[in-house]
Amino acid sequence: MKNKRAVIVMALAILFGLAAVVMASRWLLTQPAANAGRIVVAAVDIDIGQRLTPEMFKLVEWPAHSVPKGAFDDPKKINGRVLRTSILLGEPLSEAKLAPAGTLGGLSALITEGKRAITVRVNDVIGVAGFALPGNYVDIIVSTETVAPAQPEPGAPRQQSISKIVLERILVLAVAQEVNRDETKPRVVNAVTLEVTPEQAEMLDLARSVGKLSLALRNQVDPAAGQTLGATKQNLLPAATPTLRPVAMPVPAPRPRVQAPRPAPQRDCVKVINGLHASQECF
Structure with a gap:
């Protein structure tokens, strides 16, 4: 009887001990660490250029030694701000990902200070088969006719076709009305919006008015x-140099050989004097 009572007491002690351990571990897990802070992270996926509200974010515990630079500790501080880049669920929000305060939503929030956005018409060929997506860089090629000089050289053509890269490493801000930079699937559209400087905007506007534009996607x-x-x-299709074939020269007809007259055989001659007459006899 005494052994049975002792076993029951030991079982109850073990049970209460386990319950105390479980409750203590749960309490410790719910308590913030001494070296942790609370920062704002995205509660949902948020697209680029979207105006923010506090409901899109939540506060989570974050190790104090790895808090991102410019992170926020209160969702109310970002009310009305605009994103410059897309963020995903659970991603921390920092000042570097936001447009300047007071910026309206949309494409204007994506334009770098001091630059401009200009749209050019494209098709499936000019737009690199739809691979020129927001966030990519392209070169602008114009195909046009050169202007003839005031005093052209004799025989030179008045105009000649030329294709030339006029702008390099131009950022694609949007394709059609889409500015999302997370997509990798090509999209064939009829317009591409580019980020350029004011000087580049003037060059691009002139280029599309004097010739045909093409985009070259770059790394x-x-x-x-x-x-x-x-x-x-001239340099695309250089003139072929004609090959000179050997010309067979006419063989002159052999000249008839003229035999030199044989010298007369040498003869011995004697001069004969007969009175007043003289003669020569040879033999």
Whole structure:
């Protein structure tokens, strides 16, 4: 009887001990760490250019030694701000991902200070088969006719076709009305919006009025400039150098051989004097 009572007491002690451990571990997990802070992260996926509200974010515990630079600790501080880049669920929000305060939503929030946005008409060929997506860099090629000089050289054509890269490493801000930079699937559209400087905007506007534009997609991390002179018909299709065939020279007819007259055989001659007459006798 005493052994049975002791076993029950031990079982109850073990049960209460386990319950105490479980409750203590849960309480410790709910308590913030001494070296942790609370920062704002996205509660949903948010697209680029969208105006923010506090309901789109939440506060989470974050290790104090790895808090992102410019992170926020209160969702109310970002009310009305505009995103410059898309963020995903659980991603921390920082000042670098926001447009300047007071910026309206939409494409204008994506334009870098001091630059402009200009739209050019494209098709499936000019638009690199739809691979020129927001966030990519392209080169602008114009195909036009050169202006003849005031005093052209004799025989030179008055005009000649030329294709030349006029602008390099131009950022694609949007295709059609889409500015989302998270897509990788090509999209064939009829217009592409580019980010350029004011001087580049003038060049681009002139280029599309004097010739046909094409886009050349380039590597994202390649800043090297392409030094080209442009392609013309002369250097695209150089004139072939005619090959000189050997000409058979007429063989002159052999001249008839003229035999030299044989010298007369040498003869011995004697001069004969007969009175007043003299004669010569040879033999």
